[in-house]
Amino acid sequence: MPTVSIILATYNRAEYILESLQSIQNQTFLDWECLIIDDGGIDNTAQLLEPILKEDHRFQYLKRTEYYQKGLPGSRNYGLDLAKGDYIIFFDDDDIAHPQNLELCVKELSDKDISFCRYIRDVFWGNFDYNFDYSREYTSFFIDKRDINKILKNELQFNSCAVMWTKECYIQHRYTEHLKYAEEWEVYARIITSVNKGISINKALYFGRKHEESITGDFGNRKSASLVSYADAIELVVDNLRKRKLLSNEIIRYFIQIALDYKEYKLFPRILSCLQLSTLEKWRWEFFYFQLPLRLYFYNIYIKWKKKRK
Template sequence: MKPTITIIMATYNRAQYIVESIKSIQAQTFKNWECLIIDDGGTDNTAEVLAPILIEDNRFSYLKRTDNYTKGLPGSRNYGLDLAKGDYIIFFDDDDIAHPQNLEICLEEFAKDDISFCRYLRHVFRGDFEYNFDLSKEYTHFYIDKRDINQILRNELQFNSCAVMWTKECYKKHRYTEHLRYAEEWEVYSRIITSVNKGISINKALYYGRKHEESITGDFNNKNEASLKSYADAIHLVIADLHKKQLLNTEILRYFVQVSLDYKEYNLFNRIFNTLDYSYLKKIKWTAIYLHLPFRLFFYRIYKKHIR
């Protein structure tokens, strides 16, 4: 039977965690799914620990990323997207835990309304996971569309990794940008959300992310060079896409002009404005804003300090 949902799980040297993640997928109350496990070239015993599960449950497929896709999370996920058979797509990580009603509740939301995605809450944990799930189906919700892109880009309305189910149609024209090593989800989600009608956000935790030192987010917080460069590249791509769609407003632009102060070594400010077909005078205006921002921010911090 054709699977309703395709779960795509990229993995790389996570043999110590992946079986627990797989078991949380097997525990799903909705059963008609396929799970594509894409190995990004790991060197540990992942294949060995997965072997009994693959024999027992043919809904799982274990594949090595081919050389047609760039090494890394984006390339592995793109490989999975090209193989997906389900009408809905969801990404799970190889070290996290899914709520047993994750797939069921998302599908119920899709059945109620004409939406392109279902966003839900993602909680984090460290160490051993406590299996004490809230199995109620009482929660509030709100809708999200392209008008919310300001909040999404500022991470005021977060689209966390693995906390969204999408219709397959969302990825018909969109793929992950494979050279990105950080913010690759943020960049592709921006493109998708500004291209579809609307989605829903439900206030219920359906996914649990494991925090440990090997995570990509940890690299960014530790100022990893590749992650910082990737974020600058992602910002540039997002700005270009919004401008093309005539969705780039002053608020978004001002926000990223300020962000670009921290990315001078990546020439982010000039890259942004070389992308925009602004008049000479308009570029001069934004250059003046950029040059004066450090002084304005300095005096603003002093002001905030004194009024506390």
């Protein structure tokens, strides 16, 4: 059985995928399998992969079955159901992994008290600079459920493809397949609030390619499917935190402020419904929500005034 299962979902990325797979072959840690899950692409990816599949049997190419919904979450769930490794990591089909990615993460996860290893993900445009830093010296810190507010508010970023997980993390957790954006954010919140702790290492071990075709680009361009998905993900996160008794007033206020921009999707009443409040508590948060625009207006005036005084 392989030590690490790499799950790489792909969809019409013939232009980039071979470079991504080469970065996997260049890993200093050799005991891995890579499950390439095709989400129904119509380009020549399958033909391009034929030589590498014959040459290196650690790669497997599979087409997502109809049992899983179309999209990244469904493809990754298919990969999870097939994975044989002790550790799970997700890569994208257009990015570059540092050669030491698997090696350093496996080393950190050899401590049985550690459930996941987070690392730095940098980004690049155009051609990639292969001048890697091979140093094995770096600082680190622990992460646990007490950090969940910072993670949800993106103060402690959990970027796509920047975490290796023990297989135990995904025994009871899968991606929510109808989500088309924030699906990682939502499942990570469930996992982090259900395990002991993880470690974060301050070294860039993954490099994400930036281009306009990405899902993140869709959200940045305010496409409807991504906005709907984000609202759905917030509702799921609030419900999970409530069940685990980790829902603080700080994070409720944060999500209610976001709800101001999601009136079309009825996010505020959905959050209230998840909270399962008494009538008095419900009135309290309704008052907070309805007077929040005025508070933000005066707060922005105050910030501008402070800047002028400097």
